[in-house]
Amino acid sequence: MKLNNKAVFAVLSTLALAGCNNPFSKHVKCDDESATSLVTQVLQNDLAASLDHELKALIKNGAIKDLDPAKLKLSAKNIQFTLADSRTDFIDPNSPKTSCSVDLTVSIPSDLVKKSDEARTKVDVVSVEQQANNLGVNYENNKAHLTLEYVLQPTDKGDKVLALLKNTSNVQTLLSETLTYAFLKPQIEKNQIRNWEANKAEIQRNNAENMAYSTGDEAIEAADAAAQAAYEATTAASEAY
Numbered sequence: 711m712k713l714n715n716k717a718v719f720a721v722l723s724t725l726a727l728a729g730c731n732n733p734f735s736k737h738v739k740c741d742d743e744s745a746t747s748l749v750t751q752v753l754q755n756d757l758a759a760s761l762d763h764e765l766k767a768l769i770k771n772g773a774i775k776d777l778d779p780a781k782l783k784l785s786a787k788n789i790q791f792t793l794a795d796s797r798t799d800f801i802d803p804n805s806p807k808t809s810c811s812v813d814l815t816v817s818i819p820s821d822l823v824k825k826s827d828e829a830r831t832k833v834d835v836v837s838v839e840q841q842a843n844n845l846g847v848n849y850e851n852n853k854a855h856l857t858l859e860y861v862l863q864p865t866d867k868g869d870k871v872l873a874l875l876k877n878t879s880n881v882q883t884l885l886s887e888t889l890t891y892a893f894l895k896p897q898i899e900k901n902q903i904r905n906w907e908a909n910k911a912e913i914q915r916n917n918a919e920n921m922a923y924s925t926g927d928e929a930i931e932a933a934d935a936a937a938q939a940a941y942e943a944t945t946a947a948s949e950a951y
Contacts, residue, residue, distance in 0.1 A: 752875055762783070773894070799859070
């Protein structure tokens with residue numbers, strides 16, 4: 711099973727610049743509380759968009775006939791994004807753009823990781839931890855760690871802020887597929903049970919057909935033996951006379 715994933719990297723927020731440290735500056739400070747809240751919002755929105763993309767593909771392929779689609783999006787609420795130690799990398803003197811970085815920790819509930827790994831095992835897909843390694847994501851004890859790079863830019867009117875996240879694609883892929891496999895686990899199990907029952911029925915049908923053929927052959931053999939015995943008895947009687 712291969713999951714499709716497309717990350718969203720920029721989201722326009724309606725957060726007002728009035729909340730910034732210096733409302734008279736055209737640059738937004740990286741450690742501004744409104745700015746860090748905006749980054750968290752973008753992370754959440756990106757994950758929601760990725761899950762929505764996955765969900766549409768699953769519905770189109772008829773892969774979740776027995777599941778409630780809403781549960782996949784709801785599972786994203788269990789993901790916790792924590793930002794710490796924001797710093798300013800570059801203040802562009804020719805534009806209102808400010809380049810920033812921050813330490814991001816993404817926490818995934820252990821039960822979701824467990825369900826995801828169990829589902830992956832059933833369809834022969836690598837574990838969450840192995841996928842993180844393949845993606846180059848720093849992952850340990852159900853947590854992903856990343857030095858997140860982003861750019862803050864106010865609109866020309868100065869009433870809104872844009873946040874562009876630069877390097878979250880692999881982390882978002884890990885999160886999206888972890889949640890999707892956890893969501894698919896009951897469906898995968900039901901499909902495997904159905905396949906097992908279908909295979910069992912097919913085997914039973916083949917056995918019944920083979921038994922019928924075998925019974926027919928045995929009847930023919932019995933008839934041949936009886937005919938041979940009758941012939942031998944007739945020959946013996948003729949010789950006796």
